[in-house]
Amino acid sequence: MGIFMNRYLTVPCEEKVIKELRSGDYVYITGTIYTARDAAHKRMYEALDQSEKLPFDVKDNMIYYMGPSPAREGRPIGSAGPTTASRMDKYTPSLLEIGLKGMIGKGKRSDAVKQAIIRNKAVYFAAVGGAGALLSKSIIKSEIIAYEDLGTEAIRKLEVKDFPVIVVIDTEGNDLYESAVEMYKEN
């Protein structure tokens, strides 16, 4: 496991930086990312279908699959950990085709998503599920930019600093959920 690297990544970023990331790398993300989960994905997918403009330009950007708990006074956000990514699988390839470069979530992705990741040179990161209090400390600013009626599922623009994630699927399609599990399997 010693080959994995700690990296610092500023986003949005160019494709050549994404291509350097390897499945298993521990990455601290700084910059701007956007939240979207089930309901926001459905709306964006329908907007694309109608050739309407999306609430933000996904090109070269990253989506964090997350719906926060409400912020207490004076804080940017409440608890803010990742949700299960596979629920977004139906909508993800369309977003990757128009330039989405990264996704942060947890759990396995479908083969269709994996192929779209390889084809479009994108990356899928996992943040630690169920660590929403800890992860909220890396979010400096949060602003709802679209679909406010969806409440926790609205699209938020987040400013993050050293947000800790792990590369699960890299641009070549290597999948940590498969390789690491094999390494520790005893039966």
Added chain:
Amino acid sequence: MRTIHTEEIIKNIKEMCIEANHYLTDDMVLALTKAADMEKSPLGKQVLCQLQDNLQIASKDMIPICQDTGMSVVFLEIGQNVHIEGGLLTEAINEGVRQGYKEGYLRKSVVKDPILRENTKDNTPAVIHYDIVEGDKVKLIVAPKGFGSENMSRVFMLKPADGLEGVKNSILTAVQDAGPNACPPMVVGVGIGGTFEKCAILAKKALTRSVGERSQIPYVREMEEELLSKINQSGIGPGGLGGSITALAVNINTYPTHIAGLPVAVNICCHVNRHCVRIL
């Protein structure tokens, strides 16, 4: 006959919703600490250490342990010598949830209709299981349930001929399929017997048993220990990122069943296995 006013129910349910979402029970904290010591994978160990930091931040800064503050599952054991006064008990429980989720800054994750999906904006209704017992007390258990792990739960309607091996295989299959999606290290609640719905309720209730407490029934206890060991050999590990700690406990409850059936429910819970218990 003892009288309990619904105001007391509302107040307690409210406090319990907030408490359960910010503090894990001692048995869970201990199990997670032990897991961090025992984990063989460096990345797995790092994940487990982050989970410990997360628990500290949650309680110190009053930030929910997980942003998915769950659908509120409430178990009530009502002594039959108790009289509830001041309105409908079910409404009192929902009012407690409503107040707790608002005042505790908890996420409202419930939609009014499974297809139309409009958020109720106050996390009600709760899912409530009533049980009538002897005595003049009311036992409340509030167990907010996140859906990352709930979605990976399963019911298997086995045949009696499938026997113990069939049951074990079903449980291992459910855990294997859940993998990283259920936020391991998980707690595996199992219900065996009863009917289709009874086994699911047994499995849910099993999650509220201490992770350090084994079944009183010898063969069930053996099965709990054997399955935990097998699950931890699966390699899934903390966060599903590989490792030797995939589950903290397997808690199994059983119930009589029909001559033709062997229902098995596997209710998976993530490491944020929340429950709060009070006796009024």
